[in-house]
Amino acid sequence: MQNPNPFVRRSLPLSHTPFQMSEKPDGTDGDASLLTKTKTRTQRPPMYKVMLLNDDYTPMEFVVHILERFFGLNHAQAFEIMLTVHKKGLAVVGVFSFEVAETKVTQVMDFSRRHQHPLQCTMEKE
Numbered sequence: 001m002q003n004p005n006p007f008v009r010r011s012l013p014l015s016h017t018p019f020q021m022s023e024k025p026d027g028t029d030g031d032a033s034l035l036t037k038t039k040t041r042t043q044r045p046p047m048y049k050v051m052l053l054n055d056d057y058t059p060m061e062f063v064v065h066i067l068e069r070f071f072g073l074n075h076a077q078a079f080e081i082m083l084t085v086h087k088k089g090l091a092v093v094g095v096f097s098f099e100v101a102e103t104k105v106t107q108v109m110d111f112s113r114r115h116q117h118p119l120q121c122t123m124e125k126e
């Protein structure tokens with residue numbers, strides 16, 4: 001066209017092209033590369049069961065004392081768990097993060113050895 005009249009708009013300016021990025025009515029921008037979402041999933045830390053094992057020599061009251069002292073159980077709870085270990089061979093006495101479980105096991109083993117009892121305490125991933 002010769003000499004187009006500059007006051008007559010023949011096409012929309014770039015900024016008004018229908019449905020530019022992020023402007024489509026459905027809320028998408030029509031560019032697949034921009035639809036990729038990164039899902040961040042927070043992992044819960046693994047937990048560890050701390051267990052007491054039965055033996056024939058450690059006195060019952062010593063085990064009850066261990067459960068009160070290192071696991072924060074009251075006397076009745078401690079007595080009940082001690083009896084479960086005595087009858088069934090073992091019981092879970094608590095579930096903790098790795099570091100806390102490891103500390104409990106070490107405390108029980110050290111305290112038992114210092115008192116010359118063969119009590120065994122172990123941990124296992126839940």
Ligand code: TYC
Nearest residue numbers: 052053054055058060085086
């Ligand atoms: N079996 C022990 C006894 O008869 C008592 C006992 C209970 C020992 C629990 C260890 O983890 C244990 N004296």
